[in-house]
Amino acid sequence: MDAAETPRTGPSFRFRLAAASPWPRRRIVGEAVLTPVLSGIAGILRTAETGSLVQGGALALVVAVLSLARRALPASVLLAASALAGTFPGTFVLLVCAGWSAGSRIERPARALAAFTAGFVLHLVAGVASAPDEDLGLSALVTVVLTGGPFLVLAVVPGFAARYRAQRHALLDALRRHNAQLVRERTMVARQARLLERQRIAQDMHDSLGHQLALIAVHTGALEVDPELNGRQREGVGVLREASRSAMLELREAVGILRNDAEMSGPGPQGAGPSSDRAAVSVDELVASSRAAGATVELHRSGAERPLTPAVDRAAYRIAQEGLTNAHKHAPGAPITVALRYEPDSLVVEVANGPVPAGVPAAPPAISGQQGLTGLRERARLVGGMVHTGPTPGGGFRL
Template sequence: MDVKAMTRAGWRWLAPPELWTRRRTALEAVVAVVMGLLAAGIEELLGSGDWYPAVVGVAAAALSLLRRRLPVAVLAVTGALTPVVGGFLLLLILVGWSAGRLIAGPGRTLVAFTVSYALFVGASLLDGMARQAPMTMVLLTTLYYLATTVMPGLASRYWIQRRTLLHALQDRNAQLLRERAMVEGQARLRERQRIAQDMHDSLGHQLALISVHTGALEVDRALTDRQREAVGVLREASVNAMRELREVVGILRDGIEAPAAPDDGSGQARRGTAGIDALVDAARAAGNDVELERSGEPRPLAPAADHAAYRIVQEALTNAYKHAPGAAIAVELRYEPDSLVVEVVNAAGGAAPEDVVSGGQGLTGLHERARLVGGMVHAGPVDGAGFRVAAVLPYGVPGAVAPPLVDAVDDFGQQARALRAAEGAGSAAPAGAPGSVPGGVPQGGVPGGAFPGAYQGGYPGPYPGSWPDVAPPVRGTSGVAVGCGIAAAVGLVLLVVAGFGMFFLVGAMSEGMITRTQYEKIKIGADEQEVRDRLPKGETIATFGLDGLGPEEPAGADCLVLLSTAESEDFDSEPVFRFCFKDGKLIEKKAYEVKR
C-alpha cells in the first residue's frame, strides 16, 4: 500500500465521511490550528526553548483532531500532560467539553474523567512536590480541574442530552399528528361513503323518476308548444341534476374531482366565464327576462377566479328567479385593468312562494369563494327595489384552487334549485325588461363603500381543516443557554470553595511570615522560649520546603525558617529569615533569599 492510500485510509478512520461533512472538516481544521498556535504561544511566554513550543503546538493540534475519534484516550493524555506542559491549559478545556458529549454512558464518562483527574493530580504532585505541601497541591489542582474540565464536560453533556430529547419529542409529535390525520381521514372517508350511498339511493331514484315523467310529458300531443317547451326545460334540468349528482357521489367516495366536460351542445354549461352565456340562455328558457352585457377588453383569469365568476353568476341568477319571480335581471361582466367586476342585479318581482327551498348558505359560499381567490363580494338591496350581487375578482392569484367537493355540491345545489324554479314557471312570459337597471356599479371602478371591508387573506392551506404533515418545531430555551446556566451554578460553587481556600491560604501565610522590623528586634543569645513566643510557629504551607535551601545550619541546632513580608527584586526568589536555637538559646539568625 502506497503512502497516499495509507494517508487516505488514516483520514477516513479519523474523520468518517458519514459523520464529517465538509463544513465540519473545515471547522475542525481551524480549531486544530488555533489550538496549536495557542499552545505554542503559551510555551513561548513561559520561556521554553526554541524547538519546544513548536513540538507542543503540533501535539496540541494532533490531540484536537483526535478528541472526537478517541475522546477517552485524549482526555487521559491531556490530563496527564497539562501539569507538565503549560501550553495544554486551553486544550484541556476543549477536550473536557468534547469528552462530556462524546463519551457514551454515564458510567463510562465518570470513569474517564476520574482517570484523567487522577493523572492530572499525580502529575501535579510529581512536578511540584518539592515546592508545595501535598494537601495544598491536591486542593489547588482539584479546583483547577473542576473549573477547566469537569464544568465544560457537564455543560456539554447536558446540552447534547437536552437536544436529543427535543429531537425525540419532535419526532414523536410528528408521528402523533400523522396518526391523528390518518384516523381522521379514515373516519372522514367512511362518513363520505355513507353520505354518497344515501344520496345515490334516495336522490338518484327521485331524479330518475322526474326525468322519466318529464320525458313522457314532452311527447304528449295534448300539450301546447309552450307547455312542451317548459316540460323540456324540466327534463333538461333533471338530466343535469343527475349528472351533478354522479359527480358529487364520485367525489364523496374517492375525493377526486372529475374533469369538467366542455360545452357539447347538451345544455351543460362550461364552468367559467365562457359558460355564463349558457347560464343566461337556460334562465331565459325557464321564462326569465335576463340581459347579459360585457364591457372592456376580455382578459384571461386564473382558473380558480374564472370558476368563481361562473359560480357567482349562477348563484345570483338562481336567487333572483327564486326570491323575485318574474323580475328583470341584468348581468354585467366588466373587465377592468386589474380585475374583473361581475354584477347581477334584479328588479323587484312578484312575491316568492311560501315553500321556496333555501339553504341560506348561497351568499355565504360566494363570499368564501371570492376570498379564496383574493377577491370580494357584496350583496344587498339596491335603491328603490331589487337586489344586487357584485364581485371583484383579480385576474391571477398563483396557486389558488377551488375546493373540488364544494364545487360539486354547488353544482348539484344549483341544478336542484333550477329544477325547483322551472317547476313553478308559468306559460306567460314576464313583461319586457327595462333598458337599464338602477343601482349598477359605475364604469371605471368599484364605488366607494360598495364593498365594505377589505380582503384580509385566505386560508393558510388549500382547504380549511387540513392537518399538517409534519409537526411544528419545538421552541423553548436554548440548550446552550441552559447548559451554560448549569456551568455557571457549578462555577459559583467552585468560587465559594475557592474563597474558603484563599481565606485558608491567607491565614496560613500570616502564620509563616514576619516583617524586617520583627527580625531586627530579635537579638542573638535571647532565651529560646521567649523568642518562639514572639515569632509565628512557621508550620504552614507557606514555609513548606524552605528547610535546607539556605546556608548550612549550625551543627546540632534546631532552626525556624520564616518568610519575609518584603518582596524580592528577583521574581524567582523569596526573602526568608532563619533562627537557630541550641541549648535553649538563640545562637544564630540569618536573612537570605531562596529559589523556589
C-alpha cells in the same frame, strides 16, 4: 479506540481526523483563539521552568497538535493530556479542554469511564515518576490524593458537565422531533377524518338526491310525450326535464369533487371535470332555459374575453345561476338582465331584475333555504372575489 463521530468499524487515523470536518466558521474562530492560548501557556511555563526555549517550543507544538485533534480523537487526546499534565504542570488547561471534549463526545458510558480511568492512572503514574525524590517517602494515600486530586478537578468535573450538557441537548432535540412527528400525525388523522366525512356526505347526496332527481327526469320524460298536452305545456315540461338532467350532472360533479377532496385550481386536461369555459358558454344555456320558461332575460357581454381557471369559471356560473333562480322565485315575470364584464383584473357577473309588472298575479311564497347568498359569498371568497347584493332604484334587485 475513540468513539467520537466515528463508525464502529475501526476507521483509519486519517478518516478519524476528517470526522470532525468541515468545521463551521464559529469553530474555526474558536480554535484559532484557543490553540495559541493553550500552547502559549504550556510553552511559557515550560521555558520559565527549565530556561530552555527549545523545550518550551516543543511542548507548545505538542499541545497545539493535541488541542486541534481533541474533537476527532477525544479519548486519545485525554490520555495524552493526562500524562502530560502529570509531567508538565503547564498543560493543565489542555487537560480541562480534553476532559470537556471527552465527556461530550464519547457516547458509550463504559468507554467514557474506561477513558477517564486510564487517564487517571496515567496522570498518577506520570506525577509519581516526575515527583522529587524527597516526596517519594510520603504514604501511598497521600501521593494518590496529591497527584490524582487535580485530575478529578481538571478533567472529571468538566467531563461530567460536558456530558450532562450534551445529553440535555440530545433530549431536547429528541423531544422536538417527537413533537413534530405528533403534529404531523395529528394533521394526517384530521385530514383522514375530513376525507371520510366528505365521502359520507357524497354518498348520502348520491343516494338521496340522485334518486329523487332520477325520478323527476323519468316522470317529466313520460309526461312530455303525453298527447293531451298542448305545445306550450309540453315546452314547459321539456324545460323541467332538462333542468332535472342538468341537476343530475351537477350533482355527479359535486359528488366527484367531494370524493377527490379538492377542486382543481388550474386548467386540467381535456375531459377532466367540467368545461373550463363555463362562464362564457353555459351562462347562455341558463339564459336560454329561462327564456324557454317564459321569462324575459337579456344577456350582455363586454371586455376582452379570456380563459379563466375552472374554479373561477365555476364561481361565475354559480353566481349567474343563483341570480336567475332568485329572480324567478321572488320576482316572477319581471325582466332580467345578466351581464358578464371582463375587466383587466377581474370578471364581474351581474344579475339584475326589475319590478314585477302590474297585473301579474302574486306568486306563492318561495321556498328558500336562506343559504344561497351565503354560499355564493364563500365561493367568491375562495377565488379572491366578493358578492354585493341590494335593491335597485327602480324597485328591482341586483346581485
